[in-house]
Amino acid sequence: MSLIVQKYGGTSLASIERIKAVAEKIKKIKDDNNQLVVSVSAMSGETNRLIKVANQIHNNPSVREMDVLLTTGEQITISLLSMALHQINCDAISYTGPQVQIITDSKHGKARIKTIQDHKIRKSLAENKVVVIAGFQGVDINGNITTLGRGGSDTTAVALSATLKADECQIYTDVDGVYTADPRIEPNAKRMNVVSYEEMLEMSSLGSKVLQIRSVEFASKYKVPLRVLSSMIEKPKGTLITDEENIMEKVLISGIAHNKDEAKLSLINVANEPGTAYKILSAISDANIEIDMIIQGASDNEEMTNLAFTVNRNDFDNAKEILKRIGNEVNAKDIRYDNKVVKVSLVGVGMRSHTGIASRMFKALHKENINIQMISTSEIKISVIIDEKYLELAVRSLHDAFKLDMIREDNF
């Protein structure tokens, strides 16, 4: 008998019919001699509806009261899903986050799970019940209701898996796993059977929206085998995310991630002296703008340097205003702005042992006349910033250059 923790997102539970379909799926897996703990999100659209109502009452609602409001979303789903299971003669019981004592810190709206009490869950499992738990929510030590922030129900599922030492944590979503590239861009993209935590972390941070990055960090820390599957198809295979050492057949490059939300800002010819970069970048950080890639390089004058960095496009206008002010202070010769750039990244643990990946990547882009504006590397990824008009071309030519369509989908 295996203990499986599953998570169903809001899209999978968006209607009465879908809730019933999820119940059928759960019953099948339980009847296959498994113990099941299921963590659920609010029905798709519900959270946005509640936020809209709150904003009609207060222009900046209290974060504590927002958490009280939003957690009703999953509370509705856990009861409805339990009823749907009862209807098909599958015993089930629901618990809210506070009920199973998913203890978090007190940072409303973005709380972090500290501990989970397992005795209620264990007791209900022993009674042969499917345990349905509200994702995304918890309670602080003073009994205040908290939320983990958007996408937090992935984290709930992983934390439950770690606490219960589950055999597998299955995240049901609207895509059937992690692909070698976005299939909407590269029709030859292949589903990966298996990928390491580290690669998945890079993919998430580089723009792949399959999993919340925090849930991957959590899974990696507690070695929870994590599987991403589609709730929309009959027998999904999905992608297993696991420890690198559990992966037998290592591939050089796992996949290509991209991020369209990039914007680039550059200061030309600022004083090449200690403190300049700090002065500029701290002004940006102070405005709560997250800086992604940074490069600093030579200019045509030895005493001068150029500094370029990228931010999320949502922060572009703000960053621009700050730079206009700071640019004068540091006597920048010129300031350039570009919010028509994207980031394309190669990810793969194979890079550790193989050299020449970067040059193969640059060669492939050069062949298509794609100019590389910025480069950033880590142990298992290489990212480049390019003009957004080349996004599709870059993804496809890299997919082709590294023969990612040759990955066999059924080798695990």
Place this chain on the structure above:
Amino acid sequence: MSLIVQKYGGTSLASIERIKAVAEKIKKIKDDNNQLVVSVSAMSGETNRLIKVANQIHNNPSVREMDVLLTTGEQITISLLSMALHQINCDAISYTGPQVQIITDSKHGKARIKTIQDHKIRKSLAENKVVVIAGFQGVDINGNITTLGRGGSDTTAVALSATLKADECQIYTDVDGVYTADPRIEPNAKRMNVVSYEEMLEMSSLGSKVLQIRSVEFASKYKVPLRVLSSMIEKPKGTLITDEENIMEKVLISGIAHNKDEAKLSLINVANEPGTAYKILSAISDANIEIDMIIQGASDNEEMTNLAFTVNRNDFDNAKEILKRIGNEVNAKDIRYDNKVVKVSLVGVGMRSHTGIASRMFKALHKENINIQMISTSEIKISVIIDEKYLELAVRSLHDAFKLDMIREDNF
């Protein structure tokens, strides 16, 4: 400084605008140097919406899961009302039933409050906050979410008042107090300034829908001064419900209650021997049908008797079927059914010390040629069953006969 507990029902909170209006009302009372604890219901319509959704999933949903589902209704209201208070600079904090540990028994859907922990409420009051508490809900000793049943938020408010020893418990509703008769029937009906717990209990049980009977019982037991007021008008006076001994100027008759939901069933000429009434009435009770009035009287044969009783009209068809079966067993000569009857009742503590009330009542009805089909009396009320076509006439002629329009509205 007074400590006031208030309760706002679903109609008072049915829209964003009404929630804002309630917040304004609360702020004014707080600014008048009062401490405030506010208990709220779900927004009008929300509970029915959730029940409808549940019934689309399960034809007989688990009562435990229904409670998990329905309690989201008040959880939404407490957060929204708190935000509305914040918006007008009135500090406030929300608590769900489980959060303040409103401990109930485990009877889902109709739980009874056992204890309430007051330390969180006291602490928040000391911090000068309005405390907004979800009515209608609690938690059993095993941490299961429970509900008190429909109208239960009145009971929550009274229980909070008893626990906190509040100076007054104010129930805001859509009528401005308790009237000497239904103003839709008797235009001369007057609002009572004050009425005793006992009278209010009789009125509630006799069909007045102003207050849940259980909340009045609770108030009576713990001597909580209870005031019913309208949330729709600017400076409502309402009706104070209090201990009989606090009422200075006693009136003979307080008011006239009526109930349109009556149906009468009679067995003619059944054996006048021990066990006959038991046999008949237990068959009705076993079907979970509540019997209201019962009379047994002589028939034209000494060994025979007639038995008549009333039930709620919703139960009429069921009761009829049972009686057809039982009627044969007890050899009833005839069985008669009438679901076109109503109950009209006179209520007043003055009856205790004055005789002749009944004869005055019967005389007034006789004068209008209204036939009395059944009579039932208690220490402070007299009820009669009459043909429903005489309802309005009976209420008006009794109101007139006992000069109830002479009660002064402002003497308390």
